[in-house]
Amino acid sequence: MKWIGWWYFPARLAWRQLVFDRTKLIAATCGVLFACVLVFMQLGFRDSLYASAASAPVKLDGDLFLMHKQSEAMWRPVQFKRSELMRVLGNPAVAEAYPLYLGLAPFKNIQTQTKRTLMVYGFDPDSQMFNVDAVRNKHAELRLKDTVLFDEYSRPEFGPMRQLLDAGENVTEINDYKIIIVGLFQLGVSFAADGNVITSDLNFMRIFPRRNLDDIDMGVIRLNSGALVKSVQTELKSHLNEFVNVFTYEELLHYEKDYWANTAPIGFIFGFGTVMGWVVGLVIVYQILFTDIANHRNEFATLKAMGYKHGYFVRVVFASSFFLAVLGFIPGYLLSLGLYNLAESQMYMPMPMLISKIITVFMFILSMCFMAGLLAIRKLKDANPADMF
DSSP states (O other): OHHHHHHHHHHHHHHHHHHHSHHHHHHHHHHHHHHHHHHHHHHHHHHHHHHHHTHHHHHBOOSEEEEETTOOBTTBOOOEEHHHHHGGGGSTTEEEEEEEEEEEEEEEOTTTOOEEEEEEEEEOGGGOOBOOHHHHTTHHHHTSTTEEEEETTSOGGGOOHHHHHHTTOOEEEETTEEEEEEEEEOOOOOSSOSOEEEEEHHHHHHHSTTOOTTEESEEEEEEOTTOOHHHHHHHHHHHSOTTEEEEEHHHHHHHHHHIIIIISHHHHHHHHHHHHHHHHHHHHHHHHHHHHHHHTHHHHHHHHHTTOOHHHHHHHHHHHHHHHHHHHHHHHHHHHHHHHHHHHHHHOSOOOOOHHHHHHHHHHHHHHHHHHHHHHGGGGGGOOGGGGO
């Protein structure tokens, strides 16, 4: 009971102070709400960025992956010789090794004839490299000349592809080369490309006539059952040329995310926006608490004269901070939930509202309010009973 009273009575006083001036309470709540929404959206965009960056690597069926060390990410690859990939077959633990070709090219909308850039993936259809049923089921069609599969999760600017295919309209151009769309698959857009197309390695060379089969962008390696991935990775690193990176599946995902987080400026922008949301909310809450203490300075001085200790008033301020955090977080969360759904419908990229994110943002907002309370406590020193007489 002693501990309950230690917190309950200061909290009751803090609540009554807040609700006494409704206008000020609404202003403080809106400030916290604004900071909460800003932090939620920045984290949502950041997580969407990372999820989209890993969408392609997630669909690759391999144990180890080769990339040139100068490749910043899959969408900005640097080619290396196919012979370097073939060297890995000398390792007894390696079962298969296949090249992957990557390139950005303009795609002509069948209806409007406008062009928009998308990512083109070229591979051997018999390799079953992509862990996507729609791609695996169409491997025979992809062996035909000038055939491609289109990602139906691409942005709508490329056209209503499913309806067009149902109507028999499946001929268009990629990089000014005529192609036939023989089916759809699901991958998803990213910050690097608004759409995706998968085709065979030979068709890829027809779309990109300046490329050749000997210069590859990535190598996908499958190991024999029971092989130790880390052990084989170490062996390959010691035998391959030093300009080639050998990634495990998890390392490839991390490499793609790390590019957007630390190399591309957009990762810094989202992080900076989160910090700015915290600062803006901190200033607003500080001003509210500071003004509240200043307006009740005589009342605090009277309570001090009655024997209340300084720690009591500190708890009052922190209780006010906690109430403001909760009052601003709840509507901020609900508003952010609606904005997440709106952003998903416009960006065509996932923005999940995970429980871990909710807890993180609440602790973020709580720390913001507590920091504001900590700064406002200095004003309590002015509440001196001697100054009243």
